[in-house]
Amino acid sequence: MPPDYNGTWDMVSxxxxxxxxxxxxxxxxxxxxxxxxxxxxxxxxxGDSFTFQTISPVLKYxxxxxxxxxxxxxxxxxxxxxxxxxxxxxxxxxxxxxxREKRNRGWTHWIQGDELxxxxxxxxxxxxxxx
Numbered sequence: 001m002p003p004d005y006n007g008t009w010d011m012v013s014x015x016x017x018x019x020x021x022x023x024x025x026x027x028x029x030x031x032x033x034x035x036x037x038x039x040x041x042x043x044x045x046x047g048d049s050f051t052f053q054t055i056s057p058v059l060k061y062x063x064x065x066x067x068x069x070x071x072x073x074x075x076x077x078x079x080x081x082x083x084x085x086x087x088x089x090x091x092x093x094x095x096x097x098x099x100r101e102k103r104n105r106g107w108t109h110w111i112q113g114d115e116l117x118x119x120x121x122x123x124x125x126x127x128x129x130x131x
Contacts, residue, residue, distance in 0.1 A: 003092045005050070005109070009041040009116040023122050033058070041116060050087070050094075073098065 014035060021031045039056035048067035053060065065071050065087050073085040075098070083100035093110040107120040 002048070002089060003111055005043045005045045005094070005111065005116070007043060007116075009043065011038045011040070012115065020120055020122065041118075043116075 018031045018035045021034060026034075037056045037058070039054050039059070042053040042055065044051040044053075049064070050066070051062065051064045053062045055061075063073055065073075065085070068086065068088055070084050070086045073083055075081050075083060081100060083098040083105070085096055085098045085106075087094055087096045089095075090108075093108050095108045096106045098105045098107075105122045107118060110117050
């Protein structure tokens with residue numbers, strides 16, 4: 001049985017967010033603003049169907065998907081790029097692989113204790129950057 005991701009999760013820290021955004025070629029001003037925000041992540045889970053909402057004072061982003069099914073995603077919360085994404089279970093972790101303009105990009109979510117963790121990754125110039 002997969003873990004229950006339902007709930008509202010508050011950002012506690014965003015280590016290396018600015019470096020990750022720089023690797024995505026996001027402009028300086030946007031990176032500075034984003035690094036100051038502390039968004040909420042609202043997750044609604046019904047079995048293998050998910051809706052993620054990222055809510056901050058300046059942005060609301062929503063993404064819905066079903067485990068194992070490819071879907072088109074607009075990465076509005078980061079760089080406004082369209083990509084084909086697929087999310088799968090890796091034990092109790094949600095692992096997303098995104099394909100399109102930026103290669104080897106994706107994220108992993110997992111719950112540890114009462115905290116939701118997110119690691120975003122991008123391979124650029126043979127260097128793997130993680131958030």
